[in-house]
Amino acid sequence: MAFEAELKHYLRFIKLEKGLADNSITSYENDLKRYLDFARNVLGISNLAGITLQHIEAYLEELTAMELAVSSIARNISSIRSFHEFAVVEKLAEANPAELVELPKKAKKLPEVLDAHEVEKIIDAADRTTSAGIRDAAILETLYASGMRVSELTDLEMNMLYFEIGFIRVIGKGNKERLVPVGEIAQLALEHYIETARKEFINPDRPDKTENKLFLNQRGGPLTRMSVWNIVNKYAMKAGIQKNVYPHIFRHSFATHLLEGGADLRAVQEMLGHTSILTTEIYTHVDRSLLHQIHKEFHPRA
Numbered sequence: 001m002a003f004e005a006e007l008k009h010y011l012r013f014i015k016l017e018k019g020l021a022d023n024s025i026t027s028y029e030n031d032l033k034r035y036l037d038f039a040r041n042v043l044g045i046s047n048l049a050g051i052t053l054q055h056i057e058a059y060l061e062e063l064t065a066m067e068l069a070v071s072s073i074a075r076n077i078s079s080i081r082s083f084h085e086f087a088v089v090e091k092l093a094e095a096n097p098a099e100l101v102e103l104p105k106k107a108k109k110l111p112e113v114l115d116a117h118e119v120e121k122i123i124d125a126a127d128r129t130t131s132a133g134i135r136d137a138a139i140l141e142t143l144y145a146s147g148m149r150v151s152e153l154t155d156l157e158m159n160m161l162y163f164e165i166g167f168i169r170v171i172g173k174g175n176k177e178r179l180v181p182v183g184e185i186a187q188l189a190l191e192h193y194i195e196t197a198r199k200e201f202i203n204p205d206r207p208d209k210t211e212n213k214l215f216l217n218q219r220g221g222p223l224t225r226m227s228v229w230n231i232v233n234k235y236a237m238k239a240g241i242q243k244n245v246y247p248h249i250f251r252h253s254f255a256t257h258l259l260e261g262g263a264d265l266r267a268v269q270e271m272l273g274h275t276s277i278l279t280t281e282i283y284t285h286v287d288r289s290l291l292h293q294i295h296k297e298f299h300p301r302a
Contacts, residue, residue: 003036003039003040003048006048006087006092007029007032007033007036007083009090009092010028010032010083010086010087011025011028011029013086014028014082027075027079028079028082028083031075031076031079031080032079032080032083034076035059035076035079035080038059038062039051039055039059041226042062042224042225042226042229043055043058043059043226044226048084048087048092048093049093049094051084051093051097052097053097053098053100053101055097056080056097056098056101057101057244058229058246059080060073060076060077060101061246061248062248063076064111064248065149065150065247065248065251066173067173067274067279077098077101080098080101081096081098081099081101083098084096084097084098084099085098111249111252111282111283112243112244112249112252113249113252113253113256113257114241114243114245114249114250114253115253116257118239118241118243119144119250119253121239121240121241122140122232122235122236122239122241122245123137123140123141123144123235124239125235125236125238125239126140126235128192131196131197131200131201132197132218134189134192134193134196134197135193135197135198135201135215135216136231136234136235137189137193138186138189138190138192138193138215139153139215139223139228139231140231140232140235140250141185141186141189141190142168142182142186142189142190143232143247143250143251143254144186144250144253144254145181145182145183145185145186145254146168146170146180146181146182146183146186146254146271147180147250147251147254147255147271147272148168148170148180148251149172149173149247149248149251150225150228150229150247150248151225152170152171152172153215153228153247154215154222154223154224154225154228155171156168156170156213156214156215157212157213157214158194158212158213158214159212160214161182161190161214162179163182163187163190163191166181166182166183166184166187167179167180167181167182168180168182170273172273173273176273178270178271178273180271181271190214194214198214198216201216201217201218201220202216202220203219203220203221205220225247228247229246229247232245232246232247232250233245233246251272252283254271255268255272255280255283256283258271259283259284265277265280265281265284268280268283
């Protein structure tokens with residue numbers, strides 16, 4: 001298995017050479033296993049030389065999407081940086097791509113969002129004359145209309161769509177279920193995909209794997225998180241968006257745009273599936289920062 005030998009080598013080093021306690025070694029192991037699994041299974045990387053700063057930043061976005069505490073993200077960064085330093089010393093890699101990654105400040109970083117025009121440009125970049133474009137448009141519309149996580153999107157099944165009432169059943173973190181509104185435009189995109197394009201992706205040789213999954217890949221299998229990352233990046237580049245666009249930014253934008261429009265904070269919390277309203281409140285900070293920006297730009301004495 002990719003990275004297994006390097007990780008074992010590193011864990012032996014921190015135990016024997018650095019003399020770390022068993023609890024600390026377990027923490028390093030858990031952090032690095034999750035990191036290397038992401039590199040292998042989501043980013044498709046099979047050796048340390050292939051990991052770049054951009055890949056590590058993508059992983060940190062994934063940790064943010066998991067809504068980990070800032071202290072947990074800081075610990076993960078320390079583990080990753082130390083592992084890559086070791087790899088350079090041991091000549092397992094030529095450079096340390098984590099060298100320039102900064103530890104997060106205690107104050108929670110405000111998430112970057114797309115404005116409504118940028119979202120529209122990305123969605124409109126999908127070519128709806130092809131089966132893949134119809135599917136991709138449905139994915140982009142659903143991400144923005146529902147605010148669901150990318151893992152929730154890839155887990156969607158046909159029987160989780162309640163179009164007669166305009167809702168989708170989502171299985172969130174901790175196996176918790178919630179109903180989220182899908183919106184008329186996204187529902188039309190999903191219906192169009194199901195009626196015209198989805199059958200093009202079904203593989204008759206593996207009906208057991210495709211029978212109920214909503215979003216399928218070209219080989220007839222369930223769409224993966226990596227595929228959704230690639231789809232989002234493809235259309236962001238095609239639309240000429242300069243921001244760092246990744247699937248979770250649609251979730252940030254969904255929440256921010258609702259609150260900017262006057263939505264109730266607890267209603268947004270329910271739609272996002274946040275256990276604590278404190279997690280949802282960060283989007284009110286985004287809203288306030290936007291007000292400061294507008295005030296500074298347009299007030300004559302700002």
